[in-house]
Amino acid sequence: MRRFDFSEPGFEAAFTAFIEERRETPEEVDAAVRDVLAAVRRDGVEALLRFGRQFDKVELTEADLRVSAEEIEAGAAACSSDVRDAIAFAAARIRAYHERQRPADQWFTDAAGVELGWRWTPLEAVGIYVPGGRAAYPSTVLMNAVPAAAAGVERIAMVTPPGKLQPAVLAAAKAAGVTEIWRVGGAQAVAALAYGAGPIRPVDKIVGPGNAYVTAAKRRVYGTVGIDALAGPSEIVVVADGANNPDWIAADLLSQAEHDPAAQSILITDDAVFAERVASAVQDQLKTLATGEDAAASWRDHGAIILAPLDEAPRLVDLIAPEHVEFATENPERLSDRVRHAGAIFLGRLTPEAIGDYVAGSNHVLPTSRAARFSSGLSLYDFIKRTSIVKCDADAFAILGPHTVALADAEGLPAHARSAAIRLGNT
Template identity: 80%
Template sequence: MRRFAYTDPDFQAAFAGFVAERRDTPEDVDAIVRDVLAAVRAEGLPALLRFAREFDRIELTEATIRVTEDEISAGAAACPSEVRDAIAFAAQRIRAYHERQRPEDQRFSDEAGVELGWRWTPLEAVGIYVPGGRAAYPSTVLMNAVPAAAAGVGRIAMVTPPGRLQPPVLAAAQAAGVTEIWRVGGAQAVAALAYGAGPILPVDKIVGPGNAFVTAAKRRVYGVVGIDALAGPSEIVVVADAANDPAWIAADLLSQAEHDPAAQSILITDDAGFADAVALAVEQQLDTLSTGADARASWQDHGAIVIAPLDEAPALVDLIAPEHVEFALDAPERLADRVRHAGAIFLGRHAPEAVGDYVAGSNHVLPTSRAARFSSGLSLYDFLKRTSIIKCDAASFARLAPATIALAEAEGLPAHARSAAIRLGRS
């Protein structure tokens, strides 16, 4: 863990350098992904089955690569009732939040008499990547599939690495409106969704987090399909004063550190004594976490405590442009309203980031690695397309035609000019 003091002469340069540290995709990962994508595109299903043997040590067939409806129902039924209830509670809140984002179609006539507008239509098919390995992630299913279903996407195809599908994941898929589940993971799953492979038909967009291979694959297939984002390690910044319980703030910092050894947790406070108390509480809690090894590596290698006046916190948050930022203060809006770059902002002492991960209703798929400077979290808009509408009658066209002809001729595009001029009776 690094410690920075705003009063240090080299604070700005040192902290900016710390924030700018980024981990690029290793060249060997990208090379493997390139070959996997090429194989799936060329061979289809046989390549998927071969990679299942090579990478996942499992034998699959065309019949077993798909999770059946009976398996989904049985798995969901095996989910503990309290977890099923929590999934239903979260799904309802996520759906309600995202449905409020629904935009309206518009049609209007302007001063030239031209009728203009736009209409929104849902994507036809979306692929959702759900990681396996470290843990079961029903929240990933909910956060990606529920907005897609709310947008009206007709086909929601979920891919996840082969192996035992955890009951909470299947219960979440059932609650969220997932229409099909495939036992395929890694770069080969991204390839199957992008290009199609045997029974897996191609989709229009791929969303959902994954490891370095999945992220590299999404980068390579962008353009063939849409993607949500290139997700990096999780991040949290907590802005807190000494009126907080140090144990609460330590838990909030570790809530992101436990995701991944490369995750980043940063505390900004104006009280050095409180900073020491939080650091001690972090060490105490690390010893109690089943995820302690990852969390400790994250805290030691990428964590930071910044001692600075709280009025400077918004500028520091904007420099970091974090995935999540908490303002654990009595009047959080005073500072939070000055922040421009953050994926999600949590206001007050009783709004830990964890509620956003699960049940607040907002989406937890958020920009990382400073992408909050130019992008937003997953929303209903990610599953909709806007189409422009233009309607002219003879009178309104006559008002637009002269400028159309002039601009087309200025650009050296005579057919463009003619398509307007010919309607005015000009050759």
């Protein structure tokens, strides 16, 4: 964990260098992914089964790939009632939040008499990657599938690494209405969704987080299909004054550090004594945290405490452009309203980021690696597309046609010009 003091000479340069440190995908990962994608594109389902043996150490047949409806029902039923209730609660809130994002179609006639407008239509098929390995992720299912269903996507195909499917994941799939689940993970799952492989039909867009191999695969298939984003390690910035309970703030910092040794947690405070109390609380909590090994590595290698006036916090947050930022202050809006670059903002001492991860209703799939400077979190808009509509009658065309001819001639595109001129009787 690094410490920065706003009052010390060289703060700006040292802080900027810190936030610009890159955690790039190793070249060998990209090379391996390229070969996996090519194999799946060439060999289809045979490649999926081969990679399942090689990477996941499981022996599957083509018939084993799809999770049956009976398995989904049985798995969901095996989930504890309190978790099922929490999943239903979260799903309802996520659905309500995202349904409010639905835009309206428009149709109007402008001053030239041209009828113009646009309409929104859902994507036909979406693939959702749900990681396995480190933990079970029912929230990933909900945050990706519920907005897709709310948008009206007809086919939602979920892929997840083979092995024991956690009851909570299956319960979340059932709550979100997902009935198509495939036992395939890694780059080969991305390839199957992009190109198709045996019984797995291709989709139009792939969403959902994954490891470096999954991210590299999404980067390579973009263009063949759409993707949500290239997700990097998790990030949190907590802006806190000395009136907070240091144990609370330490827990908030570790809530992201536990995701991955490459995750990043940063505290900005104006109180040096409080900063030391938080640092001490982090160390105390790491001793009993089940995910302490990863969290300790994250805090050690990428964590930071910044001592600075709170009025400087919005500018520092914008420089970081974090995935999540908490304002644990008396009047959080006074500072948060000045922030331009953040994936999600959490206001007040009783709004930890973990609330947003699960049940607030807003989406937890957010831009990382400073991408909040130019992109937004996952939403209903990721599952719909806009089509422009134009209609001219004779009077309207008489106004637009000559200008079309002039601009087409200026660009040296005579067929474009003729397409308009011929309707004006000018050929």
